[in-house]
Amino acid sequence: MKTMRDAKIKDTVRVVRVHGEGALRRRIMDMGLTKGVEVYIRKVAPLGDPVEVTVRGYELSLRKADCELIEIE
Amino acid sequence: MSNKELRIALAGNPNSGKTTLFNALTGSNQFVGNWPGVTVEKKEGKMKGRDGIIVVDLPGVYSLSPYTLEEVVARNYLVDERPDAILNIVDGTNLERNLYLTTQLIDLGIPTVVAINMADVVRKKGDHIDFDGLSKALGCKVVEISALKEEGIDDAVEACIEATLKAAESKKHLPMHSFSGAVEHALAHIEEVTVHNLPAEQQRWYAIKLFERDTKVLDALKLSDETIAHIEEDIKACEAELDDDAESIIINDRYEYITRVVRKCVKKKNASKLSTSDKIDRIVTNRFLALPIFAVIMFLVYYISVSTVGAWVTDWTNDGLFGDGWHIAGSDEYDAALDSYGNEMLFENTELKDIILSANENGVLGAEELNIAFADKDYGAFTEAYGSYGEKLAAEGFSVAEIVDPVLEGEPSPADYGTWVPGVPALFDKLLLDENGEPVVAEWLYSLIQDGIVAGVGAVLGFIPQLLVLFIFLAFLEACGYMSRIAFMMDRIFRNFGLSGKSFIPILIGTGCGVPGIMASRTIENQNDRRMTVITTTFIPCSAKLPIIALISSALFGGAWWVAPSAYFMGIAAILISGIMLKKTKAFSGEPTPFVMELPAYHMPTLGAIMRSMWERASSFIKKAGTVILLSTIVIWLGSKLGNTGDGFGFALDMELENSILGYIGGAVSWLFAPLGFDSIKAAIATLMGLLAKEEVVGVFGVLDFEGMSALEGYSFLAFNLLCAPCFAAMGAIRREMNSAKWTAFAITYQCVFAYAVSLMIYQVGMAFSGGLNIVGLVCAILVAALIVFMLVKRPYKAKNN
Amino acid sequence: MDWIIENGATIAVSAVLLVIVGLIVFKMVRDKRRGKGGCGCGCGGCAMADICHGKNAKNEK
Numbered sequence: 001m002k003t004m005r006d007a008k009i010k011d012t013v014r015v016v017r018v019h020g021e022g023a024l025r026r027r028i029m030d031m032g033l034t035k036g037v038e039v040y041i042r043k044v045a046p047l048g049d050p051v052e053v054t055v056r057g058y059e060l061s062l063r064k065a066d067c068e069l070i071e072i073e
Numbered sequence: 074m075s076n077k078e079l080r081i082a083l084a085g086n087p088n089s090g091k092t093t094l095f096n097a098l099t100g101s102n103q104f105v106g107n108w109p110g111v112t113v114e115k116k117e118g119k120m121k122g123r124d125g126i127i128v129v130d131l132p133g134v135y136s137l138s139p140y141t142l143e144e145v146v147a148r149n150y151l152v153d154e155r156p157d158a159i160l161n162i163v164d165g166t167n168l169e170r171n172l173y174l175t176t177q178l179i180d181l182g183i184p185t186v187v188a189i190n191m192a193d194v195v196r197k198k199g200d201h202i203d204f205d206g207l208s209k210a211l212g213c214k215v216v217e218i219s220a221l222k223e224e225g226i227d228d229a230v231e232a233c234i235e236a237t238l239k240a241a242e243s244k245k246h247l248p249m250h251s252f253s254g255a256v257e258h259a260l261a262h263i264e265e266v267t268v269h270n271l272p273a274e275q276q277r278w279y280a281i282k283l284f285e286r287d288t289k290v291l292d293a294l295k296l297s298d299e300t301i302a303h304i305e306e307d308i309k310a311c312e313a314e315l316d317d318d319a320e321s322i323i324i325n326d327r328y329e330y331i332t333r334v335v336r337k338c339v340k341k342k343n344a345s346k347l348s349t350s351d352k353i354d355r356i357v358t359n360r361f362l363a364l365p366i367f368a369v370i371m372f373l374v375y376y377i378s379v380s381t382v383g384a385w386v387t388d389w390t391n392d393g394l395f396g397d398g399w400h401i402a403g404s405d406e407y408d409a410a411l412d413s414y415g416n417e418m419l420f421e422n423t424e425l426k427d428i429i430l431s432a433n434e435n436g437v438l439g440a441e442e443l444n445i446a447f448a449d450k451d452y453g454a455f456t457e458a459y460g461s462y463g464e465k466l467a468a469e470g471f472s473v474a475e476i477v478d479p480v481l482e483g484e485p486s487p488a489d490y491g492t493w494v495p496g497v498p499a500l501f502d503k504l505l506l507d508e509n510g511e512p513v514v515a516e517w518l519y520s521l522i523q524d525g526i527v528a529g530v531g532a533v534l535g536f537i538p539q540l541l542v543l544f545i546f547l548a549f550l551e552a553c554g555y556m557s558r559i560a561f562m563m564d565r566i567f568r569n570f571g572l573s574g575k576s577f578i579p580i581l582i583g584t585g586c587g588v589p590g591i592m593a594s595r596t597i598e599n600q601n602d603r604r605m606t607v608i609t610t611t612f613i614p615c616s617a618k619l620p621i622i623a624l625i626s627s628a629l630f631g632g633a634w635w636v637a638p639s640a641y642f643m644g645i646a647a648i649l650i651s652g653i654m655l656k657k658t659k660a661f662s663g664e665p666t667p668f669v670m671e672l673p674a675y676h677m678p679t680l681g682a683i684m685r686s687m688w689e690r691a692s693s694f695i696k697k698a699g700t701v702i703l704l705s706t707i708v709i710w711l712g713s714k715l716g717n718t719g720d721g722f723g724f725a726l727d728m729e730l731e732n733s734i735l736g737y738i739g740g741a742v743s744w745l746f747a748p749l750g751f752d753s754i755k756a757a758i759a760t761l762m763g764l765l766a767k768e769e770v771v772g773v774f775g776v777l778d779f780e781g782m783s784a785l786e787g788y789s790f791l792a793f794n795l796l797c798a799p800c801f802a803a804m805g806a807i808r809r810e811m812n813s814a815k816w817t818a819f820a821i822t823y824q825c826v827f828a829y830a831v832s833l834m835i836y837q838v839g840m841a842f843s844g845g846l847n848i849v850g851l852v853c854a855i856l857v858a859a860l861i862v863f864m865l866v867k868r869p870y871k872a873k874n875n
Numbered sequence: 876m877d878w879i880i881e882n883g884a885t886i887a888v889s890a891v892l893l894v895i896v897g898l899i900v901f902k903m904v905r906d907k908r909r910g911k912g913g914c915g916c917g918c919g920g921c922a923m924a925d926i927c928h929g930k931n932a933k934n935e936k
Contacts, residue, residue, distance in 0.1 A: 017321070023140035027669050029324045030136035032170045035317075037328070046363040047565035050574070050668055056169040056328075059354075059672040061561045063568075066669060505888070515885040522892070700899045707896070 529706030532775025
């Protein structure tokens with residue numbers, strides 16, 4: 001399974017599904033990271049984590065650990 | 074009847090401008106900032122200029138899920154109290170995610186109006202929104218507003234009223250959005266078996282929530298096990314058909330619907346070039362530059378407000394407005410007159426020169442300053458140094474009072490030169506003194522007013538210019554959007570050290586005042602992280618601590634550029650070190666909170682908003698000086714004049730501080746501070762009074778005269794007062810947030826012990842380097858430092874079964 | 876009587892001072908009753924104002 005953690009900076013990836021459970025998973029999906037959406041990996045914070053991505057036209061930051069929950073094509 | 078009053082709830086994504094709109098509608102002045110999560114509780118206000126309309130500002134949410142605190146607050150209000158209408162504020166620059174919430178709001182069955190905010194920004198980008206199309210697609214009215222410029226807001230309210238009337242006529246209104254076939258089928262089933270007895274317009278929302286297996290709704294409806302099992306079958310069937318879980322099905326479906334709507338109604342100009350936000354981001358969150366830039370910004374904030382602009386004006390307020398007075402013109406003449414007077418009366422005096430020289434050779438504190446001023450023949454500097462250190466010299470047997478005091482008495486009056494405006498104390502003198510310079514009132518009353526109230530309150534008010542400058546900077550930083558970038562950058566550091574990047578937001582608010590800072594910790598989901606943030610937030614110097622910093626920096630360091638910023642960075646370091654240490658203990662160990670946060674676009678705040686925010690803070694500072702501080706200056710004055718007069722307890726104007734009540738109290742605790750270098754009664758009293766309000770520290774020195782300290786002692790005093798337990802108001806906030814006496818006690822004890830340890834290290838190590846080595850003290854300091862280092866590198870606590 | 880005339884100024888000024896102190900105490904007690912804490916930053920400008928003196932404040936006590 002390929003996850004968003006494997007994606008590189010300046011990649012555009014497509015989400016397949018979000019794993020995990022409960023609040024965190026719901027939060028990730030509520031923020032618009034749902035099936036089929038395109039995500040552009042913008043940059044990594046100065047110290048290597050979190051990452052900043054563009055999704056549905058806005059900027060979202062999330063940790064690499066949370067990126068692992070997001071399966072991509 | 075409540076029917077007469079129309080309740081309009083403002084709902085929308087965080088940072089979409091709800092509070093700005095709320096302020097515009099109600100004319101109130103709520104706190105607005107450019108980062109998600111500024112409003113944590115709901116607020117109500119009457120609409121300005123229209124009777125019978127109540128506006129409710131809800132915390133910003135991305136969804137009506139049952140998980141985070143803010144979402145629950147918003148959801149409970151909407152579901153349980155059902156406002157008459159919802160005004161859904163939508164950030165036009167970010168339609169997709171904002172409209173996702175809109176679909177959920179519409180499902181609630183409450184008349185909803187969508188207000189597209191920041192539409193001007195959208196247009197500037199060259200995009201076009203088809204409002205009519207959007208309105209048709211969503212099935213509710215869509216209006217355009219600018220909350221910032223207060224445009225279109227009346228129309229939005231009008232539309233809400235209309236919508237409620239329309240809803241009252243037609244009763245059931247159906248959302249335009251429908252889910253895919255299988256989902257709608259299941260929803261229809263669920264509606265039928267569970268919620269058909271609820272009002273028609275509410276059924277759909279409950280059905281969807283039951284489909285999502287929302288635990289809060291399941292509990293609230295008290296369904297029988299049989300019914301739950303029945304609907305579970307429907308859900309399972311649907312999940313099998315669509316190969317996903319129910320929650321994702323709903324979320325995906327909503328987003329797909331929204332994507333279709335937006336594609337149809339918004340024409341995007343191909344935005345290939347970088348927006349301004351991107352350009353700024355590129356620099357301030359650059360891999361290598363980000364942290365230095367943050368450091369430089371905070372350095373500048375403190376440096377400019379304490380050491381430059383603020384200090385110039387504060388010199389005037391302290392020496393002019395709350396001092397003797399000031400010259401509008403002709404100050405050069407006066408300075409020249411003073412210098413020639415000094416040359417004639419003081420600097421020719423060889424006896425004086427010898428005393429100061431030998432005092433300097435014996436290393437008496439302050440003698441060096443006197444010596445330099447003497448050599449430079451600088452009358453102003455000499456008298457200032459004499460004022461600060463005269464007593465120290467006398468105590469060491471180098472009294473110059475007999476020579477200097479008569480000279481000071483006879484110095485030329487500034488009022489005789491140029492245009493002289495007397496200061497506040499001089500004005501009081503005019504009222505209270507007769508032509509011979511004798512008070513017309515009793516001497517004790519004159520002393521109470523001048524030495525007590527005017528000196529104490531004046532000392533505090535004198536720092537207002539510096540605070541105003543700080544407040545302007547804070548208002549700008551809060552409004553422009555940099556704060557969430559800082560949280561983004563700091564997350565990595567903070568998480569390594571056990572805190573979430575989100576913990577940084579309370580800390581930033583705490584720069585203004587610790588109380589809202591502590592309360593802002595509510596946005597942190599994880600209990601342990603929240604507790605830790607509450608404990609550490611007040612380490613950051615709040616605006617009430619700024620006068621202490623400014624006082625020490627100007628009186629003991631000659632306004633050195635590094636003192637004020639160092640106080641801020643000491644606060645940050647204290648937070649990081651405490652975070653690491655506490656996280657290693659059993660009580661705080663655990664996984665870090667997730668960090669999924671939106672980074673809002675930068676925007677230039679309006680001048681008016683910044684000025685309002687500044688004035689709001691400044692006026693309450695002044696109010697505080699006029700109430701709490703004024704009362705306590707009277708108490709301090711009284712405490713310093715009552716005491717042992719030599720023949721029993723009594724009142725004496727010329728009471729020695731050591732014999733007064735204050736002296737006994739201070740003396741009883743001052744030994745505690747001896748290892749930290751400031752065991753004088755005044756410093757002890759100031760520290761104690763600081764618990765009442767941090768401004769008191771400066772107020773006490775106003776009443777009791779500033780105590781001459783060495784720079785090292787002063788810095789140690791500063792460190793202790795910045796880091797130790799906060800004021801009572803903040804302690805109250807800690808108690809409310811911790812909701813436990815045990816945790817409150819722990820927090821305050823930890824803060825005091827930590828402050829003590831830091832001051833001890835500063836003073837003892839400083840002494841060792843400056844030649845005043847105290848073996849026992851240094852060993853203690855090294856032991857403390859070793860303990861801290863041990864806690865920092867120690868392996869974190871892990872649960873046994875892990 | 877002479878004493879009052881001699882100390883007229885003192886009495887007048889003390890009276891003014893007492894009135895000011897009285898007003899401050901009165902205001903502080905009233906604020907306390909209304910649930911306004913001694914928050915140094917003024918509560919209108921505070922993001923959490925509702926907690927201190929909204930509906931919730933009463934429930935808490």
